[in-house]
Amino acid sequence: MVERILIADDDAVQRRLVENMVQRCGYEAIVVDSGDAAIARLTDPDVPAIDALVLDLVMPGLDGMGVLTKIRDAGLSIPVIVQTAHGGIDNVVSAMRAGAHDFVVKPVGVERLQVSLRNALNASALKGELQRIKHSREGKLTFADIVTRSAAMDNVLRTARKAATSTIPVLIEGESGVGKELIARAIHGSGERSSKPFVAVNCGAIPDNLVESILFGHEKGSFTGATERHLGKFVEASGGTLFLDEVSELPLTAQVKLLRALQEGSVEAVGGRKPVKVDLRIVSATNRKLLDRVKEGHFREDLFYRLHVLPLTIPPLRARREDIPHLLRHFLARFCAEENRPITAISGEAMTLLAQLDWPGNIRQLENAVYRAVVMSEGDQLGLTDFPQAAAQAPTMAGPSSEPLLMEPAFHSAPAIVPGNDIPAVPFFMAGTLAMLSHGGDIRPLEEMEAEIIRFAIAHYRGQMSEVARRLKIGRSTLYRKLDEAADKDSPTLESEQTD
Ligand SMILES: Nc1ncnc2c1ncn2[C@@H]1O[C@H](COP(=O)(O)OP(=O)(O)OP(=O)(O)O)[C@@H](O)[C@H]1O
Ligand SMILES: [Mg+2]
Incomplete structure (x- = not known):
């Protein structure tokens, strides 16, 4: 949940000191005892990413300068704060030239380290954002531009990355604002077609009578108002990717034509004489469940199977x-x-x-x-x-599955009742109070209260999981298991909320 800081130092006492300070600053600390171990951790794709590195310059084997060089060679953009002994100013200059973000002199105080870490993380976030905007403008967004630290998203992105290496049709489902278009653009930007156009059409925003003309083009004079020849999105996207946004809203007549275009790999402009071959990859997106639209008779089943070859479901932010x-x-x-x-x-x-x-x-x-x-x-x-x-x-956003905790900001004094829920909301800042009774006066389920206590503890210790585990007197693995269980319990409800 919080930023993860890697500490590389060969001296065990120093390591412990810095680890402790990093945790007190509210970050998660991970320690390694050598330069090689630091590089191994930073380049391991199977473990959660590191947000910043606190690096000792003098270490046997691969030293701090060596680590900086390897970081640069590997193209890693992680901010590095170097630690140096008093008087090692020459080293500092070289380290800063080699790409270090800041330096601190041992023994560093917690305030100094906190400022340095915060600046480093802010600068790195800004760099990431600027890069994302630049890539977005140039049509070169890749998966590296997607900000995420969640395992649920890792799974989605792993599949999306694989999809990017082929032209398999991808259907992206997810609630509004979850990043469907961002992922569609990353799939395009990471594949062989990245230098070709990415053309987005919002199928929900085109008037019914213009859908065909906008998708497939029209000849001049083919209908009243067609004063110019128009190529259509299919032809525009030729060689690249056509992003059919809100595809579930496509009128049935246009669905027939779309299906034919996909089957035949060619499109016929309105009023045109012969079909034009198009080579494109289709990525579609919808914030409804497309299969439900099929069941309701609003979406053709044959077209559904054409688009739904590789489905990706983007989890909502609350998951x-x-x-x-x-x-x-x-x-x-x-x-x-x-x-x-x-x-x-x-x-x-x-x-x-x-x-x-x-x-x-x-x-x-x-x-x-x-x-x-x-x-x-x-x-x-x-x-x-x-x-x-x-x-x-906060008070109204709670669905039936939401915890009663944290629903009211401090300035509201009376405990609110969460609409549609029989559990009274406990004002957030009555911190440490657990509502044991439901509004109906019955004892709440143990599991629910346990999940609430764990959530509270995580917030209370600002995400320092080792501290949370220590205070709750349970192992870290037990803590993570319980969190997983609570999340699993949450998801079916989230699913059903989404389809409502
Ligand atoms: N993981 C992310 N990291 C950074 N920015 C993100 C991320 N996901 C989404 N965004 C940003 O959030 C906004 C909404 O994303 P996007 O337009 O891709 O969502 P959407 O699912 O297509 O929404 P809608 O269903 O309303 O069309 C955009 O500004 C996008 O850049
Ligand atoms: Mg969108």
Whole structure:
């Protein structure tokens, strides 16, 4: 959930000291005892990514300078803070030239380290955002531009990466604002067609009578108003990717034509005489369940199977809350740069609240909330009051499966009743209070309360999982298992919410 900091130092005492400080700063610490081990950890694709490295310069074997060189050679963009003994200024200069972000002199104090880490993480988030915007403009978005730390998204991205190496039709399903178009663009940008056009059509936004002409083109004079010849999206996208957004909204007559175009690999313009061959890959997206549209008779089954060859379901943000802090940091960095605002952080309270909201508008909603907060805020840190809409949504956003905890911001005094739910909401800042009775006066299920306690503990210790496990007196693996179980329990409800 929180940023992961790698500490590389051959001295066990130093390692322990820095590990402790990093944890006190609210980050997760991972330690290694050599330069080689650091490189191995940073380049291992099977373990969660590292957000920043605190690197000792003097180590036997591969030293700090060697690590920096390897990081650069491997094209890793991770920010590095080097640690140096007093008087090692020459080394520092070389390290900064080799790409280190900052340096600290041993023994470093916790405040100094915190400032350095925060700056490094902010700078790296900004760099990532700028790159994403640039790639997006150039039509070269890749999977590296997708901000995520969640296992659920890892699975989706693994499949999407494989899909990118072929022209297999991909259907992306997911709620509004989850990043369907972003993934479609990454699939295009990571494949062989990346230098060719990516053409998006919003099938839901075209008037019925113009769908065919927009997709397949028309000849001049083929209908009233057709004053010019128009190529159509299929021909425009030829050689590249055609992104059929909101494909479930395509009228039935256009579905027939689309099916024929896909089967025959050619399109016929309205009023045209002969079909034109097109070579393109189709990626479609929908925020409804396309199979349901088939069952309701709004979508042709044969077309469904043509588009649905490789389905990808993007989980809603509330099913991958561990992404929230990372997305917040990225958006904060970007909007501060765009709006020229000197905000450097989001308060722990605000972060905790934001990470617990349901975000029905998903990443787009989060992005807009940060944008608004950055523009309106007057301080150098965003706090709870900078997210009034989010805070106000808190009580109503709770679905039947939501925990009663954290529904009310501090300034509301009376405990609210969550609509549609028989559990009274406990005001967030009556921290440490657990509602044991449901609104009906019965004892709540143990499992539910346990999940609530764990969630509270994670928020309370700002995501430091070792601390959470220690305080709850359970092992870390037990903690993760319980979290997985709670998440599994959540998902069927989320599914059904999505299809409502
Ligand atoms: N993982 C992510 N990292 C960074 N930005 C993201 C991510 N996912 C989505 N976004 C941003 O969130 C916004 C919404 O994403 P996108 O347009 O891809 O969603 P969508 O699923 O297509 O939404 P809709 O169903 O409303 O069309 C965009 O600005 C996008 O750049
Ligand atoms: Mg979209």
